[in-house]
Amino acid sequence: MAEFALIQRYFSGLSAPGQDVLLGVGDDCALLQPPAGQQLAMTMDTLIASRHFFPDIDPVSLGHKSLAVNLSDLASMGAKPAWALLSLSLPKIDHGWLQGFVRGFQTLAERFGVRLVGGDTCQGELSITMQLTGFVEPGRKMLRSSARPGDLVYVTGTLGDAALALQLLRAGKDPGELRKHLEMPQPRIVEGRMLVEAGVRTCIDLSDGLVADLGHICERSGCAARVHAQRLPLSSRVRSHVQESGDLALVVAGGDDYELCFTLPASTQSLLETLPFESTCIGEIIPGKGVELLQEDGNKLSLPQAWEHFVS
């Protein structure tokens, strides 16, 4: 009861009934009206202290990130975000911390029209489980399983910024502006909606790193991917790091990018020109298995088998 009152107190602004929320937080269940003719996309992710984030992370960032990682899953399906349920496990009740967490959650939730409709709070090690539902128009969806040889492989944004921030933090160095890539990732909801409306049908979000996630597309689609190392989109900080260290591992195997990786037939490449955001063609889908990484001279680079990042 005290726990429920806690959630209600901190999340009351987000849990108000509205058009499609017939009953929000406060009863045994939320009651929701799905829009006629739409399908639902559902995802759920857990973040655990020390495994997915530093325990002393700013609570505003954690509130943001808990929602962002789930929004990123919806983005990769081209879904429109709608309802969240939140289970928050806390070692102790710290009101300042909770206010920060709610602020981080709320700011991002309002940006994408997410309503908190239920969940619970309990005492335990610091962890957050969020379940998120979005709407998808029938026939308009992006999957991991629809890539075909001949498709081109694209990514949004730049890769490796979050991984470099993590590496610097672990070495006791200040990552500066890079920290927000790790702690306040920006889910590509708008881009995902535009891609699916433009006709893109294969997409994944980059949470575990390019090689692992593009590998998921290859596995589910029954094909392989060739990535050209020199085409990988890098920020200037990551580019300097790669030039100094000669090591691409954090770019291709670092996690927490939350960019979208998508494929489309080469013949339809021009549809991207109409979209108001940048994406980079990094390679192509080919027959076979797995992901290969090519240097400029055409030689294969060996792929890092493991990279120290937060487990997701």
Added chain:
Amino acid sequence: MAEFALIQRYFSGLSAPGQDVLLGVGDDCALLQPPAGQQLAMTMDTLIASRHFFPDIDPVSLGHKSLAVNLSDLASMGAKPAWALLSLSLPKIDHGWLQGFVRGFQTLAERFGVRLVGGDTCQGELSITMQLTGFVEPGRKMLRSSARPGDLVYVTGTLGDAALALQLLRAGKDPGELRKHLEMPQPRIVEGRMLVEAGVRTCIDLSDGLVADLGHICERSGCAARVHAQRLPLSSRVRSHVQESGDLALVVAGGDDYELCFTLPASTQSLLETLPFESTCIGEIIPGKGVELLQEDGNKLSLPQAWEHFVS
């Protein structure tokens, strides 16, 4: 990737696409088709080792109970169970344990038509978060907020069995047959559906104990409840315990009953006669605030303020 493969391996039988499951476990989101004209009831609960169950609980019981406590929330809304997402945090991967957990989950899921459509697995203290969605016909719903003075208060089943089992286990005694009330509660899905179809509009499930949960109904409905102690439905084991100890605390304040407590206007009482299950009238809704407990002689019993049960 390994974690996801783990979920897929253990839950593959439950995650197969079907009529309303267009895409189950294995992509970034599940894709689901809600039935036309229905509303959705959504709930999410977390169970944490030592807080909600003994860490050495039989994994079959834990798989059952994780789903049962969420089903119980759907039961109290009169909803028809549909889709589950599961986040499982495990200290280590123990295949025998996982097989048992899945067996407990699956047996109950099949009984009530629940499909597992997503979720994740991670390393951490043993805890389970489950999110469950059910369907509700518009206009047919049971809430906490619709009780009115003059309503009669009913409960299904018997009260206090789980609390007595917990008390015996904590004292190092074998609770025998009572243990299943604590570890394998039977969610009242069938009863909840029948109640809502019969026209009952106020209901809650008893997870925190009668006084606390009936108190939720009173609080949300803006009224009070009077409960007659001698009418409380007790099993013979609990009756003996109460007679010996003179203490009703575990009956009215013990948690984990997962029975339904519902109210209806006295004028419609006869509708219960047509239903194929027993329920007991334990009192009535009156003007005022809070829950009072009356002895046979009409004197008020003081209500236990706290009772040692698993925190939920």
